[in-house]
Amino acid sequence: MNETVHPRDIVLIVDDSPETLGFLTDALEQSGFSVLIATSGKAAINVVDRITPDVILMDAVMPGMDGFDTCRTLKTNPAVAQVPVIFMTGLTETEHIVHALESGGVDYLSKPINIDELRARIRVHLANARSAQSARVALDAAGRHLLAVRSNGTIQWSTPQATRLVNAATGRDDGLDTLAVHISKWLQEREKHGVSRDGPLMIHQNGQPVLQLAYLGAIGGDEFLFRLTGVSQTSDDEILRQSFSLTVREAQVLLWIAKGKSNRDIGEILGLSARTVNKHLEQIYVKLGVENRASAAVKAANALHEV
Numbered sequence: 001m002n003e004t005v006h007p008r009d010i011v012l013i014v015d016d017s018p019e020t021l022g023f024l025t026d027a028l029e030q031s032g033f034s035v036l037i038a039t040s041g042k043a044a045i046n047v048v049d050r051i052t053p054d055v056i057l058m059d060a061v062m063p064g065m066d067g068f069d070t071c072r073t074l075k076t077n078p079a080v081a082q083v084p085v086i087f088m089t090g091l092t093e094t095e096h097i098v099h100a101l102e103s104g105g106v107d108y109l110s111k112p113i114n115i116d117e118l119r120a121r122i123r124v125h126l127a128n129a130r131s132a133q134s135a136r137v138a139l140d141a142a143g144r145h146l147l148a149v150r151s152n153g154t155i156q157w158s159t160p161q162a163t164r165l166v167n168a169a170t171g172r173d174d175g176l177d178t179l180a181v182h183i184s185k186w187l188q189e190r191e192k193h194g195v196s197r198d199g200p201l202m203i204h205q206n207g208q209p210v211l212q213l214a215y216l217g218a219i220g221g222d223e224f225l226f227r228l229t230g231v232s233q234t235s236d237d238e239i240l241r242q243s244f245s246l247t248v249r250e251a252q253v254l255l256w257i258a259k260g261k262s263n264r265d266i267g268e269i270l271g272l273s274a275r276t277v278n279k280h281l282e283q284i285y286v287k288l289g290v291e292n293r294a295s296a297a298v299k300a301a302n303a304l305h306e307v
Helices: 018-030 041-050 067-075 094-102 115-141 160-170 175-193 234-244 248-258 263-270 274-288 293-305
Strands: 010-014 034-038 055-059 085-089 107-110 146-149 155-158 201-205 208-220 223-230
Touching: 010 018, 010 041, 018 034, 018 115, 034 041, 041 067, 055 067, 055 115, 067 085, 067 094, 085 094, 085 115, 094 107, 107 115, 146 160, 146 175, 155 160, 155 175, 160 175, 160 201, 160 208, 160 223, 160 263, 175 201, 175 223, 223 263, 234 248, 234 274, 234 293, 248 263, 248 274, 248 293, 263 274, 274 293
Parallel strands: 010 034, 010 055, 055 085, 085 107
Antiparallel strands: 146 155, 146 223, 201 208, 208 223
16 A cells, blocks of 8 residues: 655665565556655765755665765765765664664664554654754744854855845855854854853854854754854944934944945844835934945944944
């Protein structure tokens, strides 16, 4: 009897055995899954660069790059970080099971594979993965700037709003990569010296703080949750506020205008809607006696440089 499976359910099977690949492909396709195959760890990495599967079945023992190393490499790809990996192997020693889980796997099946058990486990892990994804989407819809990271600096997941905030504040499309390095060092220093993680982590750009990260706690054995907040320069804000009789928020908006940020970037950094940013800009233009953002940026830059 075929299982009812969502049309998007794609299973990537990574195994160097043609017999295993053939058996599993036939069984899973009959159950309604779309199946991709890779005969090595390197091939698996190439596949996920083009297509993101919904679940991965990973042989632990393969020549060259084994399943454990393949899993660790795959998990460094943000697009695959949340994809459940189920290991398959004839190895049954406890240390091998632990190794599989530590490598990023969520489950472990011993060969020969019982196809009914495999289908059941796939269903469970797909449901869990989708629940986690739904939670992240809900957090983003609520405007939460959150990300989770491992102690080695691997970003586990980031809400889209958090990603946009990081990229806007750092001026980089790969801002998360830089951020992960800072977080990893911060976590390791505190672990090494036994320091409390209550204090915020400040991220600097060109010698000035642009992001503040608040540590919210561990949500797994090696997964740590952070909340992000954009930071504007208080001293510069105050200069602009006093120079042009602006409100605090208008001064903050003007400061980021002077730094070349778009309205969308400013909204992400300050937690404002696009409409609110435009409202502030209208007042800024009136108070500065200008008609556009370029002229406002020049006036702001001149005011800051005079100090």
